[in-house]
Amino acid sequence: MLTAGSVxxxxxxxxxxxxxxxxxxxxxxxxxxxxxxxxxxxxALRGQSLPNEVGQRVRELVIEVTNYVDEAQTPVALVDAAxxxxxxxxxxxxxxxxxxDEDKIRKVLLEPENGTIDTE
Numbered sequence: 438m439l440t441a442g443s444v445x446x447x448x449x450x451x452x453x454x455x456x457x458x459x460x461x462x463x464x465x466x467x468x469x470x471x472x473x474x475x476x477x478x479x480x481a482l483r484g485q486s487l488p489n490e491v492g493q494r495v496r497e498l499v500i501e502v503t504n505y506v507d508e509a510q511t512p513v514a515l516v517d518a519a520x521x522x523x524x525x526x527x528x529x530x531x532x533x534x535x536x537x538d539e540d541k542i543r544k545v546l547l548e549p550e551n552g553t554i555d556t557e
Contacts, residue, residue: 444492445481451499452482455506457515462499464518471495501525
């Protein structure tokens with residue numbers, strides 16, 4: 438049985454809310470090297486616990502997927518795990534680039550005598 442605050446319960450609720458099948462999530466986990474197959478996820482949703490580290494990694498991936506879906510301007514079909522992985526990887530790269538740019542700009546603003554942005 439899933440408990441209210443469990444990782445498995447959170448995952449189950451998000452899967453239901455976003456129409457995310459265990460087959461899709463299992464394939465996405467496999468692409469990211471998370472040992473949570475469709476069978477293992479289905480068992481977890483029926484009450485068997487995922488190992489804590491695995492459960493946390495699946496939870497983080499589910500959050501990333503749901504954030505993407507929430508931010509999209511069009512409906513998103515969560516059926517092609519490889520395509521969604523490509524999108525998530527691109528979003529991660531953009532976020533890292535923005536963070537890098539913010540850090541460099543912040544340095545220039547805090548050290549105006551420097552006047553240049555060091556790209557290394």
